[in-house]
Amino acid sequence: MKKTLLFCFLLAIFHQSYSQETFPVNGSFDVRPGLIAFTNATIVISADQTINNGTLLVKGQNIEAAGQNITIPKGYLVINLEGKFIYPSLIDAFTSYGLPETPRQSFNFGRREVYTSTKKGAYGWNESIRPEMSAQNIFTVDSKKAEELKKIGFGTVHSVIRDGIARGTSLVSTLSNEKENQVIINKEAAANYSFNKGTAATDYPQSLMGAIALLRQTYYDAGWYKGQKTEHNISIEEFNRQQNLPQIFEIDDMLDVLRADKVGDEFGKQYIFKAGGNEFERIKEIKATGGSFIVPLNFPKAFDVEDAAEARNISLARMKYWELAPSNPSALEKAGIKFALTGLGLEKSGDFWANLRKAIEFGLTEKQALRSLTQIPAEMLGVSDQVGTLNKGKLANFIITSSSLFQKDNIIYENWVQGKRFVANKMDVTDLRGNYAMTLSGVGQLMLKIGGTPGSYDVNIVREGADSVKAKATMVRSGDLLSLYFDLKKSPAGTIRLNGYLDSAKPVALKGDAVFADGNTGLWSASFKEPFKENAKKETPAPVLALGTVIYPFVSFGYSEAPSQETVLFKNATVWTNEKEGKLSNTDVLIEGGKIKAIGKNLNAGKAKVIDASGKHLTAGIIDEHSHIAISSGVNEGTQAVTSEVRIGDVIDSEDINIYRQLAGGVTTSHLLHGSANPIGGQSQLIKLRWGKSPEEMKFGGNDGFIKFALGENVKQSNWGDAARTRFPQTRMGVEQVYVDAFTRAKEYQTARAIKGNNVRRDLELDALVEILNNKRFITCHSYVQSEINMLMHVADSMGFKINTFTHILEGYKVADKMAAKGIAASTFSDWWAYKNEVAEAIPYNGVLMSKVGVLTAFNSDDAEMARRLNQEAGKAVKYGGMSQEDALKLVTLNPAKMMHIDNRVGSIKAGKDADLVLWSDNPLSVYAKAEKTFVDGIAYWDMEKDAGKQKELKAEEARLVAKMLEAKNKGALTQKPGVERVRLYDCETLEGSDTEEIKADALSNY
């Protein structure tokens, strides 16, 4: 302790010498030359240049020279680093060093709704857009944290205010303990972004898609702002000013990288991504972003798997992520992606080296590791002229190490930052390890054995012969002084305490005096006999890395090898064509190139794979008009009455297990809808269930866009508790006026844009409504009771837009004639009712009644469970009201295809249409029917037989990983408890569509 104090004191004195130009000095100036020469070192100038036996000259805070055969000018303090290494100090590309901690925002059910910013001043409307935040204004040197980081080799950090969607500027500082004015080396390193609204009080955005929409709108607003004279807005002005800086986007999950990149593409921005660490899961798409990355080393801990019952809670994805996360840096390197590394997210900074070495063990090259911790972050952050390499003129930021930096037992001795020394481990300390002949007064000859590592010695006293004994001793060393104590148990018994000093260094000799248990004193000495020998502890050979494969998607039942498009002949099936041919028995269907090629009897198989379908039924794939699967972080942006700017297409979750489960129920196409929390919700997305493909590849493609509207209890927040009483509308009367107002604004907007062009602020919300007015986007409207259905039809007529579909529409049977007259389609539940007041008169005959009156009718799920047996729901139309079987099947195939305007591609079995087919074991409307195979684009994404094999593989993979985790734990790895978890593991920082909110959305807004 005393030593530390002394050291601090020395440092403090040292510090004063560099006081700032503009600051007054109390007393005499004490400016020292600061000329230092480090000689005889292996100097790693950069990952690509190493100088053996070199000299590094430091002048003040800069490097004066580095190279071989450098003549040391007079006046230099020479430090001999023979046998040692010099590296550039490391740069952590993403920290919040020196910045106040951001309080975690937790969602509070029943809290007052906040519509616009609560921040005082001429700022923007939404608190999460806060580019006016500037790290340099709130940055303070944190010497404690700095010390922690310097100890592990860092000399420079990038400090980011991690709060908000547009988060303002970050800075680069060194870890020197100087005044802030001195250590900031780039005051505005980057403009920063995320999808996380942080502490913003404004409710909007509540969902990920809302965050994306808000960011897009902000770019448009920023463009418009430049040419307008009506308002002064600090936030937008700052946003514009920062566009020339590097743009850094912090995200937690690889899918978010793709999402952010899409936003960037729209506005000609290439972000640098501070990523989550699971980029390896879709490296191809990650590479295609063209972005550079900052990736963390916070690899997950193994799970406790001893308790098999508890371990069942761990999904394969979480296990595999544990295994493969350390391979992420290497995957990026192999893909040729430029990336920096960060220690962000590590539980303790000490894990940094262990994890970095692990990444190297998993294939990251040392060169790349060094680059990713020096040159690359320096370039990214605009400080490559100051740090990152040891070239002349740069800051004297370097570390002195015992050996090659990445070697396992390397010791970082000193870390010099801006020419100032920080001692991590004392250099030039005599290694005391060895076996010594020892004499101790009155005891005679002993053997002193000092092993272990310098810094953590392992000491034993051994006596051979008659009174043979081996006693463990505790030794404390302080510079050249040491003390140790031990108990020989007999002759003499009791603790013997020794004090001593290093008498000679080569060979080592120790000397001093002893205090025996009885209080008597004596002398001791020890002389070096032989070097300490590691107990024949065999270096376990570097384990051959037997790693599992990356599967697509990265969840249970993902593919390591994607199924391919096949040419298939279904032989002798009962074919439900959904065409005028009706149901054909003993008929063949040939598919090729993802399309249906032919339907007929005794078709020639040619090269096709033949599937014997006798006794089985072949139908078109099921189309779910109303689904909420495969959506990331929130299905509702329910914070405003109108949110037509948000798009489900921005947040497709290709990794949702429910995609596979629904394929197992014959679903091939799903219409992913925004929730029903507001009258005008978000734009929906049609997908095909191409299990394993990326979000973009799952999009149906070439189809008309739709948007969700909603009426009734959900939009007037009837069942949201007493807190939600302020958002307009709270009645059906108000709902009408929301539409009238929105479309009135949309029309005015359209007219204004036509005349004044871009002088009229581009409004993404109104854009979507204009599309509706122009028949370019189509409405599917959540609706229940006849009054509101009637109302919207009138609003549509008066405002000049069309309603494509009423979804749910449980009282559609009461106004079916009106709907039929207007050609509005209906997508309803088969038999749901009684769960809220507006479904008090919902009846299972609804579908039949509407169909009879001529309404194009479908059955939908709105439920991940029910979706996988929509065929049975269709079967209920036969029971309730006696619909014909063929018509009933159309409720979940052709009719939804028609209402989605995709019946030219899917919905029936007809030559030329997409080969989206289901082979059923039985009449598809029957409870006994099982989907044996489900094809999308001629690819069998579901195959019941193959699934059995996949289950076996999954079990084996699970078993392998369990064994591996047990082994890791036995070897001392830290572990975590397996818990039941709903959200994905790698959301280290919860997104705003957090737990509670999702529950709220689940519970209240979908149906």
Next chain:
Amino acid sequence: MKHIIIFLGLLTICHTGFGQATVYPARAQNKAIAILGATIHTGTGQVIENGYITFDQGKITGIGDARVVKFNTNTYEMINAGGKHIYPGFISPVTDLGLIETSSIRATLDNSEVGNLNPHIRSIIAYNTDSKIPNTLRTNGILLAHITPQGGLISGQSSVVELDGWNWEDAAYKTDLGIHMNWPSSQISSRPNALPVEMQKENSQKAFSELERYFAEARAYSELSKPDVSNSRFNAMKGLFNNSKKLFVNAQNSKDIIAAVNFFKKMGINPVIAGAREAHLISSFLKDNNISLIINEPHALPSNENDDVYLPYKQAKMLSDAGINFAISIDGYWQQRNLPFMAGTAAAYGLSKEQALASITLNTAKILGIDKTVGSLEIGKDATLFISAGDALDMMSNDVEQAFIRGKNISLDNLHKQLFKRYSEKYEGK
């Protein structure tokens, strides 16, 4: 304000009145009935093709092969059911039917009492025979339901009702037959906002010891012939300790089920486990302890990503193979009309159709302790049965044409049929 309330009240009455006022509870059977020619599924596993069944004064008097009997048409009302199917009335176990009218409207909720330990509350007295929902169940073959309170640790007492009657006294079939409780789960949550693991463990341990104490005190109390101070909760629990009342324990995970069974074994109670999502993993334990189950609805998603995608469909078959006695349930109240299709799904994924049928009839009756009088079609049992034009376990063909509860020919009209008729009428003219 008062006016508004009265007005609302009137509206509600009108609302309720519409539809249901015209559906009458049935009169008692006054003439023997013989149904002929149907495929009779007895619920015991037996199928009688071209069978007959006779019943009088509410009880089954005969059952067998229709080709070998002749009936006096003066004594019997004859029903020809050639090509049709006869089933014992389906029984909905563990439901809050009649305790809820509309789940989103608080005023209509009578299913969950405040407080943690409510063994004394009784579902039967809140069972609403005027609810519009039971009529929509009867038309799918559900003729009995096990009305169960929910919530808290000990939720209260359940009763079995017939789905026909002027009031709950009429409807009551077996009252206060069991006590329901939710086992405090030991499952650890690792959601981002969950409590620390240790605290979660501590909490579940705490709940467990409180429960232990509570049951121990209840048992001690049950031995007092005349306690100084009467405790209505403990009074209600007395039956558990002399086996006159059943104990239904809701537990899902294997560990929780084992813990619950062992816990009550020590008290001499053999509980029925409801839920039992992971029961198939501990089937030998359940068999060793002779535990019956009321399992979750098969129409559910697997609870783990790693599970077989069809696991909930297949669970019944797995339990059946392991020789465990179980009944199948379905969540909710209005949803109960889909109970038959839960059994149908179990049949699609491995059970025989007759086994599947038993899981919503005889097995359920056994578990509820009413199998002496209902649950199967056997002489002497209640004539609680129905005729369906097709396979009643399949939604496509479930078509209940006539139904009898203790021989009473019940109305198969309901709100939905009436609205169907009303609007068919509207469009007929067009």
